[in-house]
Amino acid sequence: GENVEQHPSTLSVQEGDSAVIKCTYSDSASNYFPWYKQELGKRPQLIIDIRSNVGEKKDQRIAVTLNKTAKHFSLHITETQPEDSAVYFCAAREYSSASKIIFGSGTRLSIRP
Amino acid sequence: EAGVTQFPSHSVIEKGQTVTLRCDPISGHDNLYWYRRVMGKEIKFLLHFVKESKQDESGMPNNRFLAERTGGTYSTLKVQPAELEDSGVYFCASSQGFGGISYNEQFFGPGTRLTVL
Numbered sequence: 001g002e003n004v005e006q007h008p009s010t011l012s013v014q015e016g017d018s019a020v021i022k023c024t025y026s027d028s029a030s031n032y033f034p035w036y037k038q039e040l041g042k043r044p045q046l047i048i049d050i051r052s053n054v055g056e057k058k059d060q061r062i063a064v065t066l067n068k069t070a071k072h073f074s075l076h077i078t079e080t081q082p083e084d085s086a087v088y089f090c091a092a093r094e095y096s097s098a099s100k101i102i103f104g105s106g107t108r109l110s111i112r113p
Numbered sequence: 114e115a116g117v118t119q120f121p122s123h124s125v126i127e128k129g130q131t132v133t134l135r136c137d138p139i140s141g142h143d144n145l146y147w148y149r150r151v152m153g154k155e156i157k158f159l160l161h162f163v164k165e166s167k168q169d170e171s172g173m174p175n176n177r178f179l180a181e182r183t184g185g186t187y188s189t190l191k192v193q194p195a196e197l198e199d200s201g202v203y204f205c206a207s208s209q210g211f212g213g214i215s216y217n218e219q220f221f222g223p224g225t226r227l228t229v230l
Contacts, residue, residue, distance in 0.1 A: 034219075043116075043117075043221045044221045049218075089155075099169070100146065100161055100169060100172070101158065103148075103155045103156040
């Protein structure tokens, strides 16, 4: 089955700097990679996703990249702000099904003022 | 539109007791999922309902866990008897439709924090 590894487990960056979270997956059948953000005490929410026929996707200060050959995908946050502080989860699943999501172990991102 | 709701938000029970968690998905969502996060680890899949049928229950840890979705609306997850290692946050999620070529975002509930003492 699919296995998703996520690094780092914690990340602290100065406000205004960039943050990068990296994930790898094992199952080549996975072709959909969502990223969820969970703020303290709140529910996980989808912030961006990417499908395997695309190498990069950007939404304002957030971008995701995917290297299908290496089975790597990454989340990039630029010009970080205090409200970016949260736990971020990468995930993988088969795009064309309503199947389960396989999550990484999460990255706790802290933004230093 | 109301999101996924879960009840209770917190539950503290003693080892050996029974607890029932409830999830109300977004209205009209056929797919309902249960996940669990043990402290500091990944959000781990437990099972998936399509309407009232169990589509995938490969993540259920053992037979102390019983999930139901009678009528294809809300779902319950019962743990009986609870053990210390069952502590964690139990999330429910729902998504529209089933399969096809369009993806369906899974919307998460706020979770139930279960503590077994």
